[in-house]
Amino acid sequence: MPVVHMASIVPISLTVGANRIVPTVAIPHPLGNPELAEDEERELRLSLVKKALRALQTEVEEQTVFEG
Amino acid sequence: MAEKKFRVVHYLNQFFAQIGGEEKANIPPLIREGAVGPGRVLQKILGEEGEVVATVVCGDGYFAENIEAAAERVVELASSYKPDVFVAGPAFNAGRYGVACGGSCSAVSEKLGIPVVTAMYEENPALDLYRKEVYIIPTADSARGMREAILKMATFVRKMGLGQEIGPPQEEGYFPRGLRVNQFVDRTGAERAVDMLLLKLKGEPFQTEYPMPTFERVPPSPAIRDLRSATIALVTSGGIVPSGNPDRIEAASASKFAEYSIAGVDDLTSDAYQTCHGGYDPVYANEDPDRVLPLDAARSLEKDGAIGKLYDLYYVTVGNATSVASAQKFGKAIAEKLKAADVDGVILTST
Numbered sequence: 504m505p506v507v508h509m510a511s512i513v514p515i516s517l518t519v520g521a522n523r524i525v526p527t528v529a530i531p532h533p534l535g536n537p538e539l540a541e542d543e544e545r546e547l548r549l550s551l552v553k554k555a556l557r558a559l560q561t562e563v564e565e566q567t568v569f570e571g
Numbered sequence: 572m573a574e575k576k577f578r579v580v581h582y583l584n585q586f587f588a589q590i591g592g593e594e595k596a597n598i599p600p601l602i603r604e605g606a607v608g609p610g611r612v613l614q615k616i617l618g619e620e621g622e623v624v625a626t627v628v629c630g631d632g633y634f635a636e637n638i639e640a641a642a643e644r645v646v647e648l649a650s651s652y653k654p655d656v657f658v659a660g661p662a663f664n665a666g667r668y669g670v671a672c673g674g675s676c677s678a679v680s681e682k683l684g685i686p687v688v689t690a691m692y693e694e695n696p697a698l699d700l701y702r703k704e705v706y707i708i709p710t711a712d713s714a715r716g717m718r719e720a721i722l723k724m725a726t727f728v729r730k731m732g733l734g735q736e737i738g739p740p741q742e743e744g745y746f747p748r749g750l751r752v753n754q755f756v757d758r759t760g761a762e763r764a765v766d767m768l769l770l771k772l773k774g775e776p777f778q779t780e781y782p783m784p785t786f787e788r789v790p791p792s793p794a795i796r797d798l799r800s801a802t803i804a805l806v807t808s809g810g811i812v813p814s815g816n817p818d819r820i821e822a823a824s825a826s827k828f829a830e831y832s833i834a835g836v837d838d839l840t841s842d843a844y845q846t847c848h849g850g851y852d853p854v855y856a857n858e859d860p861d862r863v864l865p866l867d868a869a870r871s872l873e874k875d876g877a878i879g880k881l882y883d884l885y886y887v888t889v890g891n892a893t894s895v896a897s898a899q900k901f902g903k904a905i906a907e908k909l910k911a912a913d914v915d916g917v918i919l920t921s922t
Contacts, residue, residue: 505791506919508920509919520787521919522789523791527920531851531854537858545867552865552918556878559916560795563794
C-alpha cells in the first residue's frame with residue numbers, strides 16, 4: 504500500500520524515511536494559502552492532491568520528491 | 572581499607588549456574604548462598620571490598636514465560652540478602668537470558684532502590700527493552716567473551732558498591748540509555764559548536780552533544796495501477812479533529828491517534844472541525860481545516876471518478892515533539908487497520 508507524504512519541510516520527510524514526497528505550501532497551511540481568493544485556493548489544493556495521486560501511481564525505487 | 576564489605580547479589584540462568592541445560596530451562600527462581608560460576612571470578616576481582624553474598628538462579632524459559640512473576644520472585648529472594656548492588660549475567664547474545672537479566676535488574680532497581688547492572692551483546696533483543704532503565708555493558712556474542720565481560724561488570728559493581736557516581740556512557744562504556752543529564756561546562760555552546768565544526772572541517776573525529784535518532788527505512792510499495800478502482804485513505808499528523816477534540820489528543824507529545832468518519836462529509840468546515848496541534852499557528856487550519864486535511868479536494872476527485880473511493884475513516888495524530896517510538900507505534904497500528912480495510916493508497920499530510 505503506497506503512501507504519499509505531503510509535507511512542507513521536505514528534509515524532515517526525507518530524514519524520517521518517506522518514499523513518495525510531495526512538497527506543500529507552508530507549515531500552518533500545507534494545503535492552502537490564505538492570501539489567495541477562495542476559488543484560487545481550492546484550485547491550488549486540488550492541484551496538490553492530484554500531484555499526490557500521481558505520486559501514488561508512480562513506481563519508485565528510492566525516496567522520491569515529486570517537484571513541479 | 573573498607574571496613575564493611577558491600578553486599579552483592581548475582582543473577583544467573585540455569586546454565587551458567589551449572590544446574591543444567593535446556594532440560595532445566597523451566598526451573599523457577601531459587602537462591603544459592605555465595606558466588607556461583609562466573610560469580611566466583613567476580614568475587615575474586617572484588618577482593619576485600621565487596622562480597623557476592625548470594626546468587627539467584629532461574630531457568631531462561633521460566634523467566635521469559637513468566638516475566639513479571641519471575642522478576643517479583645527474584646526481588647524477594649535477593650532482598651532477603653540485603654544487597655547493596657545487584658548484578659545479572661552476562662547474557663551475551665541469548666535472548667531469553669537477556670530478558671531475564673534486564674527484567675530482574677529493572678525490578679530490583681524499582682523495588683529495592685539499589686544500583687543494578689547487567690551485560691549483553693549489542694544485538695541481544697533485550698537491550699532495547701531495558702537499556703533506558705538499566706546500565707547494560709556491551710559484551711561479545713558468546714561466552715568466549717566471559718572474562719572481559721566479568722572484568723567490566725566488576726568495575727561497575729565496585730563503583731556502585733562504593734557509592735561512586737557512574738559517568739556518561741562514552742566514559743564508562745555502557746550502552747547509552749538515551750538520557751540527557753544537565754552539567755556545568757566552562758565553554759559556551761557557541762564555542763563548543765565552533766570547535767566541533769573545526770574538527771569536522773579537518774576531518775578529525777568529534778563527539779556530538781545531541782545525537783539524532785535513527786529512523787527505520789521501509790522499501791517503497793508498488794504504485795497503484797488503476798486509481799479509478801482504488802480506495803484512498805487520508806491520514807494526518809496535523810491534528811485535525813472534530814470540534815472539541817473528543818478523544819483529547821494531546822497538543823504535544825501525543826500518546827494516541829484517533830479515527831473519525833468522513834462518510835457523507837464533502838468539506839471540513841470551521842464549525843465542525845478544528846486543529847488540536849500545539850506546534851503551529853492554528854488560525855489558518857481552524858479557519859479552513861481542508862488546508863491541513865484536504866477532504867474537499869479528495870471528495871471532488873472521488874465524485875469526478877478520478878479515484879474509486881475515498882475511505883470512510885480518516886486517521887489523525889499530533890506530530891509535535893512526539894517520540895519516534897510513539898510515532899512508529901501509531902504508524903504500525905494505522906497501517907494494519909488500513910490494510911484490513913483493503914485500502915489501496917494513503918495520502919498522509921504533515922504540518
